[in-house]
Amino acid sequence: MMKQCANTPLLLGQSDQARALFRQEIQGTVDAILSSFSDERAFSGIHPDELRAKIHIDTLLPEEGVGFDGMLEDARSRIFPYFLRTWSPDYMAHLHSPALIETIASELVIAAFNQSMDSWDQSPVATEVEVEVIRHLLSLYHMGKEGDGVFTSGGSQSNLSAITSARDWYCNEALHHDVKKKGLPSSYNRFRLYTSELSHFSMEKSCHLLGLGYDAVVKVPVDRECRMDISALALLLAKDKAEGNLPFCIVATIGTTDFGSIDDITALKALADEYGTWLHADAAYGSGLAVSSYAKRMGDTSLVDSITVDFHKMFLLPISCSCVLVRDKHTLDCFELHADYLNREEDEEDGYINLVGKSLQTTRRADALKVWFAFRTRGKDGFARIIDTAVENAAYLYERLSKDEDYEVAIKPEISSLVFRLKGSDEKNKQIRRTLIHDKGIVIGQTVYQGRTYLKFTLLNPTLTHAVLDQITALIKTL
């Protein structure tokens, strides 16, 4: 085993030694990944205490390094066998996807060049790539010619960015109050954001971080299809307005996390206009529909002021990859701040783009490159096949289970998740999920619907076949 010696190259560069080492360590890593599994199971089944014991080491930072080969050899026995294999058809618990192979390659490029997206002089070509990718995404989501957007760490940050824009816009437009400079107006505890009771918890988190508090989030009841109940929303808005509260934002969920249900953007837009609020679409989940045969199911996204798009869910890109798009590019100005050492105004006047002015982050990964790799590689046709398969698998399973005496299904899926339960006790359903993970290496989801425990299949994986779905649902019965 080769120890790391003092003259081992540290960095990529011109020397033959550095190039050889780069090839060798990347190749060694690829080999370690490929030899870490020998079946299609999603998980080894190991229990948490056993796994903790395997991972325990006396020292993480030994006096002398063991070298890359030494580290890798140890990791191959301690760590690699226990990774969840997200590409397995038996992995369907969450909106957590396998990664398309070309996008794993793009991660290597991102890490090798390690550009930072804050300023042009830290990421010349990656900045231009992000700007170009955003331009095409604005068109894909019908966000108009005056829009803009930025890549973020995920849907939670995309939602926070959009709700920050909404709050600042409302303070400026409706209250003539410069919140960026002066902080919250005295009426801060009257601000209200309306979203479905099934919306993502990043709504509450965002309102907390923005100084508005959880109580600013009004959870609107849903109808039988788990969509926001529009007449209930209309009543809540009217009541709040009459009581002197300040509706500033409505959030449509385009694909609720558990059910994949889709709120009606057109109906929400009418209410947003009537009450003078911002309209945000949280399409972290449903955004993948835009490149499928089911794009119309998203509704008319040309009506929203902002939209969250996650690429690490339906699009099958590696974590993390998300963006927020806004209809009016000036509404991202809330993130702009000039630093003498970073984004000098004179450079921007000369055409150097510093993306830090649109982002909550400073140092930021070149995630837009993953979208470039994937979209160029697969094209619309390739993506339509991936996403259509997911949607059709959910529809197939719905048909099957709703005819089966032993199962109950929550709602008819619009995207790719199916929430169902085996008739009988909640305990039995909970036990099934545990048995599947530890005895069979099959990882499925669990949630609550109308107060009862339900199981959930999140069918993002395009290699899933009807036969596999039949096998798993038959297996669940035998448990």
Ligand SMILES: *Cc1c(COP(=O)(O)O)cnc(C)c1O
């Ligand atoms: C997953 C999800 C989020 C959060 O996105 P992250 O990328 O996990 O931060 C927000 N909204 C909805 C509807 C989601 O499904």
